[in-house]
Amino acid sequence: MKAKIIITPKKAVLDPQGKAVLNALEHMGYDGIEDVHVGRFLELELCGDKASMESKIEEACHRLLSNPVIEDYRVEWEE
Amino acid sequence: MKAKIIITPKKAVLDPQGKAVLNALEHMGYDGIEDVHVGRFLELELCGDKASMESKIEEACHRLLSNPVIEDYRVEWEE
Numbered sequence: 001m002k003a004k005i006i007i008t009p010k011k012a013v014l015d016p017q018g019k020a021v022l023n024a025l026e027h028m029g030y031d032g033i034e035d036v037h038v039g040r041f042l043e044l045e046l047c048g049d050k051a052s053m054e055s056k057i058e059e060a061c062h063r064l065l066s067n068p069v070i071e072d073y074r075v076e077w078e079e
Numbered sequence: 080m081k082a083k084i085i086i087t088p089k090k091a092v093l094d095p096q097g098k099a100v101l102n103a104l105e106h107m108g109y110d111g112i113e114d115v116h117v118g119r120f121l122e123l124e125l126c127g128d129k130a131s132m133e134s135k136i137e138e139a140c141h142r143l144l145s146n147p148v149i150e151d152y153r154v155e156w157e158e
Contacts, residue, residue, distance in 0.1 A: 006120050007120070008120065008122065018121075021121065021143075021144070024143060025139060025143065028139070028142070028143060030135055030139055031127075032125055032126050032127035032131075032132060032135070033123055033124070033125055034124040034125065034126055035123070035124040036121060036122070036123050036124075037121070037122040038119065038120070038121055039119070039120040039121070039122070040117065040118070040119065040120060041085050041086070041087065041117070041118040041119060041120040042097075042100065042115060042116070042117055042118070043087065043115070043116040043118070044112055044114070044115050045112070045113040045114040045115075046111055046112055046113065047111050047113055048110075048111035052111075053111060056109055056111070060104060060107070060109050063107070064100075064103060064104065064107060065100070
């Protein structure tokens with residue numbers, strides 16, 4: 001079983017890394033790009049039953065993997 | 080239109096960040112986690128027609144956004 005966690009800065013938070021990527025892309029001649037947001041991606045390989053892992057992973061996201069003050073996260077599950 | 084890009088280390092490449100997260104989770108008492116891979120997530124907001132953007136973004140992934148020697152990427156499209 002796999003959990004895929006995507007962590008992104010909240011919309012109201014400044015995202016300097018995203019701005020840097022946007023500037024670099026524009027410099028290289030890629031137009032048509034309006035905005036870039038940069039986040040993190042984690043893939044966890046898990047064993048055990050899904051229901052208990054779901055609550056564990058949810059808690060781990062909150063306590064360790066993301067900073068809930070400035071970041072949002074979502075978890076996608078794959079068998 | 081949005082392009083969501085997920086960049087992950089190739090399976091054969093050492094992933095020290097993933098190992099660090101795995102160790103931290105184990106230390107905090109989360110068991111049942113076998114492996115962790117850490118990657119990057121980019122969300123691009125785009126305008127223009129999809130066909131031309133697809134080839135541009137594919138090229139940008141290869142030239143700027145990922146390091147094809149040690150990383151894999153995949154692009155998901157959203158209207």
